[in-house]
């Protein structure tokens with residue numbers, strides 16, 4: 001009997017979706033979820049689990065979906081992952097669990113991401129969110145022990161949910177006016193609807209987590225203040241939100257946005273709904289995004305959806321094989337008509353007499369020997385300079401640690417890039433009672449890696465607090 005093909009998730013047609021911000025993939029319906037789950041051969045050694053950074057029992061939850069026990073499936077997922085509706089949508093499964101699925105040998109790994117999303121969406125639609133019984137952890141005076149968390153991205157949210165379930169009073173301090181970190185200010189609505197992030201944050205509040213927004217740790221309160229306020233431990237999960245630039249002439253011209261500013265205006269402040277929301281973004285007919293990671297794809301795909309934009313370019317100095325963005329994002333960007341200028345390096349941004357950017361001077365590149373990151377390093381081909389006409393330029397070249405908090409804590413060890421030195425197994429820093437994890441200790445990584453770090457840190461914080 002011929003093996004069944006992996007079921008793809010249906011998506012909005014590219015021609016329709018470039019005119020809206022609605023979610024692109026529709027997700028599986030019940031029949032599709034059961035059919036895809038039934039392809040799983042229930043391996044004796046389920047290698048898929050080794051590929052999952054938080055070790056979800058994938059084999060078991062897939063089996064339960066095939067048996068139509070969706071409540072059972074979501075229960076299994078939630079044992080290890082408190083944000084399944086998010087991870088089912090944004091995790092790079094193709095380099096994690098699906099890469100390790102034995103079915104890949106025949107070219108067709110199980111669509112684990114879509115099944116995880118199905119179980120999470122089923123739970124939300126059916127309102128059968130299971131109650132968690134919590135016994136408060138009290139100190140000698142009978143007061144519940146409080147723990148502070150700086151930052152409400154996936155790392156901070158995970159620490160808070162794990163500690164709250166253990167009985168601690170978990171209080172998150174978030175610099176922005178909404179909780180969620182990159183999930184709300186970075187990843188666009190059409191990849192991760194904000195209602196889903198809100199649902200997950202509301203669930204945390206039900207667990208007793210308190211979220212205090214518009215509070216910048218390091219400025220509104222110092223780390224010393226936190227301990228003086230009675231918190232017995234602190235988790236730092238402030239991400240890596242400082243933008244990097246190309247450092248070429250012309251980057252200060254009008255019409256050049258850092259990807260962080262552009263994405264924050266669009267996603268957090270809803271500039272794409274201006275004037276209904278009062279933050280505008282001035283954008284021209286021709287947009288160029290420099291870089292080819294997830295941030296670049298998001299900036300390019302948002303631009304493509306904005307009124308008045310006719311052409312969107314990605315400019316990347318390596319070839320398509322080296323592009324760091326998720327495969328699905330690159331495929332979707334291509335379908336949506338984004339123009340990929342690969343093996344192309346920007347040299348200079350050129351402006352008009354009023355200081356607005358009008359052109360990018362570029363040069364063609366070729367790949368040489370692999371560099372320290374293992375990727376083949378690009379070299380300019382002399383005499384191949386050319387210009388691309390643009391009105392808006394968005395450098396999206398990755399991010400760095402925000403120094404406001406990290407450099408103002410005496411004794412907190414940082415590595416040479418300015419990230420907090422934290423034990424990868426426990427999140428312990430150089431200071432007792434202070435833990436760190438997520439992008440602020442690893443540099444820009446993934447949602448699931450930040451969650452994994454949060455989970456390990458919560459366990460270590462519990463051990464520390466019990467000992468104290």
Ligand SMILES: Cc1cc2nc3c(=O)[nH]c(=O)nc-3n(C[C@H](O)[C@H](O)[C@H](O)COP(=O)(O)OP(=O)(O)OC[C@H]3O[C@@H](n4cnc5c(N)ncnc54)[C@H](O)[C@@H]3O)c2cc1C
Pocket residue numbers: 090091092150151152153154155156173174175176180181182183186187215216217218237238239240241263294295298326402404405437438439440444445446447448450
């Ligand atoms: C545009 C974009 C797209 C991405 N797409 C994907 C994807 O598809 N899949 C994937 O797995 N990963 C993706 N990533 C990476 C992923 O989002 C991050 O690795 C992850 O969010 C890191 O989580 P975190 O909790 O460490 O930090 P963050 O999510 O950055 O959260 C940190 C939070 O701390 C707050 N904060 C900062 N300083 C302070 C302070 N001093 N006091 C209080 N609060 C503070 C910030 O406002 C923020 O809310 C993407 C990243 C970006 C930027």
Ligand code: SF4
Pocket residue numbers: 039040041042043046047048049058059062100101102103110
């Ligand atoms: S490796 Fe693939 S086929 Fe085997 S149990 Fe995991 S998901 Fe199923």
